[in-house]
Amino acid sequence: MNIAVLLKQVPDTTAKITISDEKVDESSVSKWSMSPYDEYALESGLKLKETSGGNLIAITCGPERTKKMLTDAAAVGADTLVHIPNDGVTDSTHVQKLLAAAVKRFDSHVVLCGKQAADTNGGSTGPGVAELINAACVTLVSEVNFSEGKFTTIRPSNSGIEKVVVDGLSVFAFDKGSTELRRPNVRGIMMAKKKPIESIISSDLGVNLEASNVKMNSQNPPPEKPAGQKFEGAEYVNEVVSKLRNEANVI
Amino acid sequence: MNFTIIAETNGDSLHPTTYQLIGAAASMGSNSTVICPNGVGATEAAKINGVEKVISANGDCFNIFDGGAWASAISSMCGEMILISASPNGREIGSRIAAKKDIPIIQDVVSMTEGITVSRPIYSGKAMESLTISGSAVITLRPNAFEAALAENNAPINVVDQSADVRIAIQEAINKASERLDVTEADIIISGGRGMGTIENFSHLEEIADTVGAAVGASRAVVDEWGMPHRMQVGQTGKTVTPSLYIAVGISGAIQHLAGMRSSKYILAINKDPDAPIFGVADYGIVAAWEDAIPALKSALSDLQS
Ligand SMILES: Cc1cc2nc3c(=O)[nH]c(=O)nc-3n(C[C@H](O)[C@H](O)[C@H](O)COP(=O)(O)OP(=O)(O)OC[C@H]3O[C@@H](n4cnc5c(N)ncnc54)[C@H](O)[C@@H]3O)c2cc1C
Ligand SMILES: Nc1ncnc2c1ncn2[C@@H]1O[C@H](COP(=O)(O)O)[C@@H](O)[C@H]1O
Numbered sequence: 001m002n003i004a005v006l007l008k009q010v011p012d013t014t015a016k017i018t019i020s021d022e023k024v025d026e027s028s029v030s031k032w033s034m035s036p037y038d039e040y041a042l043e044s045g046l047k048l049k050e051t052s053g054g055n056l057i058a059i060t061c062g063p064e065r066t067k068k069m070l071t072d073a074a075a076v077g078a079d080t081l082v083h084i085p086n087d088g089v090t091d092s093t094h095v096q097k098l099l100a101a102a103v104k105r106f107d108s109h110v111v112l113c114g115k116q117a118a119d120t121n122g123g124s125t126g127p128g129v130a131e132l133i134n135a136a137c138v139t140l141v142s143e144v145n146f147s148e149g150k151f152t153t154i155r156p157s158n159s160g161i162e163k164v165v166v167d168g169l170s171v172f173a174f175d176k177g178s179t180e181l182r183r184p185n186v187r188g189i190m191m192a193k194k195k196p197i198e199s200i201i202s203s204d205l206g207v208n209l210e211a212s213n214v215k216m217n218s219q220n221p222p223p224e225k226p227a228g229q230k231f232e233g234a235e236y237v238n239e240v241v242s243k244l245r246n247e248a249n250v251i
Numbered sequence: 252m253n254f255t256i257i258a259e260t261n262g263d264s265l266h267p268t269t270y271q272l273i274g275a276a277a278s279m280g281s282n283s284t285v286i287c288p289n290g291v292g293a294t295e296a297a298k299i300n301g302v303e304k305v306i307s308a309n310g311d312c313f314n315i316f317d318g319g320a321w322a323s324a325i326s327s328m329c330g331e332m333i334l335i336s337a338s339p340n341g342r343e344i345g346s347r348i349a350a351k352k353d354i355p356i357i358q359d360v361v362s363m364t365e366g367i368t369v370s371r372p373i374y375s376g377k378a379m380e381s382l383t384i385s386g387s388a389v390i391t392l393r394p395n396a397f398e399a400a401l402a403e404n405n406a407p408i409n410v411v412d413q414s415a416d417v418r419i420a421i422q423e424a425i426n427k428a429s430e431r432l433d434v435t436e437a438d439i440i441i442s443g444g445r446g447m448g449t450i451e452n453f454s455h456l457e458e459i460a461d462t463v464g465a466a467v468g469a470s471r472a473v474v475d476e477w478g479m480p481h482r483m484q485v486g487q488t489g490k491t492v493t494p495s496l497y498i499a500v501g502i503s504g505a506i507q508h509l510a511g512m513r514s515s516k517y518i519l520a521i522n523k524d525p526d527a528p529i530f531g532v533a534d535y536g537i538v539a540a541w542e543d544a545i546p547a548l549k550s551a552l553s554d555l556q557s
Contacts, residue, residue, distance in 0.1 A: 013487050013507050017377040024378055036488050093355050115339075118487065119374055122358040123339075124346040127318055131350035136319055136418035139343050152422065156339075156482065158262070160427035165420045176481060176488045213386040214355045217368065219378050228518075230536040232525070234543035240519065240535050241551040248517045248534065250496040251439070251463060251555065 001054035001146070004108035005045040006099055006125065007073060009066040010035045010118040022218035034069050037114030041174040043181050044144050045112045046077045052146045055079045057106045061086050061098050067197050074192035075184035080106065081197040084205070091212040092124045099125065100132035101205035110151065111171040115140055126173030136166045139173040253303065254283045255329040257344060258292055259336040265292035268336040268392070270299060270399035275363055275392055276334060277301035277400055286328055288321060289313035293408050302406040310413040316340060317419040322347035324413035332367070337391035338435075349389040356389040357382060361396040361514075375487055375510030394435070395493045431457070434485060437466030439496045442485055442512075444470035446501020446522065447541060450477040455545050456500060462553050468492070470502045486511035500541050504529025521545070 011017060012031040017024055034042070042058070049056050058078040060066045063086060070081040084098050103111050111130075116123035123139070130137035141153040151166045156175075184192070202209060231240060244251045254276040259266040269285070269292065276283040282303040287293040290307035297305045306328055312320045318340070326348045333348060335341040337359045349356035360369040361379075369390060370381045384390075434440055441456050453467065460467050468490075469483040485492055487507035497515035502508060504520070504527055512518070513532050520533035523540045530536040537544055 011374065013375070013510070017374045019378060024374070091355065093349070093353070096350060116342075120358075121373060121375060121491075122356075123342040124349070124356050124358060127343045127346035128350040128356070130319060131322070131347045136317070137343070137347075138419060139318070140339055157424060160425050162421050162425065163423040165422050166418060168418070170418075176484075178481070212355065213384065214357065214388070215383045215385070217381040217383055219373070219380045222372070222376055222379055222513075225532065225534070228530065228533045228536055230525075230530060230533075230538065232538045234537065234539035234547050236537055237539075237544055237547035238551050240537055241548065241555065243535060244496065244517070244519065245555065248496070250517050251552065 001048070001052055001110065002057060002106055002108045003045045003048055003054050004057045004059055004103045004106060004111045005042050005073070005078070006111065006113035006129070007038045007042065007058055007060045007069060008035045008114070008117045009033070009060065009062055009069040013118055019219055019221055022220060024219045032065060032069070034072065035114050035118045037116065037174050037176065039181050040142070040177045040179070041112040041114055041172070042073055042076070042078070043179055044174065044177065046182065048110070048144060048146060049077070057082060057108065059099060059102050060084070061095050070197055071192045071195065072184070074195045075188040076182050077188070081195060082106070083197050083199045085199060085201055087202070089209060091214065092120065092122060092128070094209050094212070096125055096128040096132060097207045097209070098202055098205060100129045101207050102200065103129065103133055105200070105205065109169065110144075111135065112144070113171065113173050115173045115175050123173070126171050130171035133169065135169040135171050137171040137173065138164055138166060140175045141172045142175055142177040143179065144172050252279070252281045252332060253330055254281050255333045256283045256285045257325060257333065257335045257341070258285055258287045258296055259338055259341055260288070260291040263291060265295050266336065267399065268338070268394045269296065271394065271397040272334045272336060272392055273299050273301050274400035275397040278398065279363065279365060279367070283334070284330065286325055288325065290410070297406040297408050298402040298404050300400045300402065300404045302404055305406055305408040307408055307410045308413050309410060310415070312413065312415040312417050315417065315419065315421055317417045318343035318347050320415040320417045322351060324415040326351050328411065331387040333389045335389065335391045337393050341391050345389045345391050352387065354387040354389065355384065356391070357384065358391045359393050360390050361393050363390070372514070376513050393493065431460070432464070432466040434466045434468045434483060434490050434492050438494050439463055439465035439498070440468045440485070440492055440494045441465050441498040441500065442468030442470065442502060443473060443500050444502030445472040445476070447473070450479060455549070459545070459549050459552060462549065462556055470508050499529050499533070500545065502529055503527050504532065
C-alpha cells in the first residue's frame, strides 16, 4: 500500500511571530517545526505501514527549509521524501492542486494529513485534496486501521464518537490522537541523512497555477486588549462578580 | 449581491450560527438564499430577516455526514458567494465545494466589509490577516463573531430532491452518557488546569458550571496527565473557543492554551501566582488559590441566580 502523508512546516507553536511592514516576517522565526496535527498523521501512517506493509511517502510543499522536516520524517520511518518547491505560492487552492498531483503521481492508496495547519488554521487542504483526487474524506480522526480492503477510523459525532468505514481511495485529516508519538533513534537519524529528497516542480506535476483572485492586504498583530484589572486575594471575588454583571454584562 | 448560506444545524433545528451567517450577509446589504441539508430547520430559516429563499435539500445522502457527498449534492445550488459556519463540518463542506468549483476558500473569518474585504486570525491568533476577494469564493465565518439576524420574515421554501454517492458508512456509534455542554457551544466556559491539584477537584468547577449553564474545559496538562477527555481541551491542539466569558482556574496561560481562548469576549483568571502569564490576557484577574476563590465564586454566582 502506498501511504501518502502531507506534512507542513510551520513556526513552532512557542515561536514569536514578528510583523514588519504589515507582513509576518518569516525570517525572524526562531524555530520551525512540523505542524502539530501532522505529527499524528505521520505516526498513524507509520502504524499503518507496520500492520499492512507498504511505502510511506512524505510530501511537503514549501521553500527550501522544509526539506529538513522531510529528513526528520525519514528518521522515524518515512520511505520516500517528496519536496514541491512553492516559489512563493501560498494560496490554499494552488497548494491543494500541487499536493493532489503529487499524491496521484506516487499512486497513493490513502492520504493522511492534519486537520488544520498551525499557521493558516484553515482545515481546507484535506477535504480539498480529496475532492481533486475524487476520494472519500474523513476529518478529525484519531486513528486509522486497514483490514479486508477497507479503512476504519474513529471520528467525533454529536453524541460521542463513531466508528466509520471507508472503501477505496481515502483522505484522513487528523486531530490529536491519544497515541504516543515515536522519537527517532540514532540509527534512524543517520540513515535519514543519506535519504534522497525528490524535488518536483509544478510544471513537472502538470499543474498550471493561475493568478489568485484573493489579494492579501496586510498582516497585523491582534488588536491590543486594554489592560485587565487585577485583584489580590479571594476576598475580591464578590467585587469581580458584580463587575462581570454590571461592567461586562456577561452573567 | 446574493449570498448562498449553507445552514448549520443542531439536531432537528438551526444552530445559532445560522442566524449569524444571515446577519453577516444582511450587514453587507445582501439577501441570502439558505440551503438546509435534509430540510432541517427550513421553516425556521424562512422566518429569518434577510432570507430571500430557502432551499430544502432532501435526500438519503444527508442521513450521515459525508462532506464529499454533501458537497456534490449542494454545490450546483450555490451562487457566487457562499457563506458557511467555520465549524468542523462547515469547513469540510466548504473546502470540497471550493475545490469542486475551483474557487478560493477563506476560513474562520471574523469580520467582513464591502469590497469584499475580510479579516481572519492566523498563527492561532498571534496575527490577523486582511484579504480582498474579487470573484466567487467560499467564506466560513467564526461562530459568535457576527451579529445574529432577527426572525420576523416569511420567505418561500423550495423543496429539491438531491442524491449523491455516499462513501462513508457508520459501523458503530458510541454514545457518551451524561455528556456535558460542549465547550464550542457554550457562552460561558470554566476551565481548570494543573493547579486544580487532582481530577476529582474538577467537581467544584462542574458545580459552578451547573449554576450558570457553563461548559467545563481543561488545559492540555490535565488532559494528558490526568486522562481528562480530549474534547474538553482548549488550545492549539484542542478546541478554539470564543465564549462571552472564559474563566481559567489554575491555568498558567501557556501560549498554546492562549491560542484557543484569547479571543473570548471576557476572560477571568484565578491563579495563585501573580506573575502567571494568564493575567496578561485576563480582563479580570484574581490572585488567589482556587481553594479560597472557588467557594466564594460559587456562592456569589448562585446568589445572582436566585
Ligand atoms: C505542540 C504543543 C501543543 C500544545 N497544545 C496545548 C493545548 O491545546 N492546550 C493547552 O492547554 N496546552 C497545550 N500545550 C501545553 C502547554 O504548553 C502547557 O504545558 C499547558 O497548557 C500547561 O497546563 P496548565 O496551565 O494546566 O499547567 P501549568 O503550566 O503547570 O500551570 C498550573 C498553574 O496553576 C497555578 N496553581 C497551582 N496551584 C494553584 C492553586 N491551588 N490555586 C490556583 N492556582 C494554582 C500555578 O500558579 C500555575 O500557573 C501544548 C504544548 C505543545 C508543545
Ligand atoms: N504546503 C503544504 N505541504 C504539505 N502539506 C500541507 C501543506 N499545506 C497543508 N498541508 C496539509 O494539510 C493540513 C491542513 O492544512 P490547512 O488546510 O492549511 O489548515 C496540514 O495539517 C497538512 O497536513
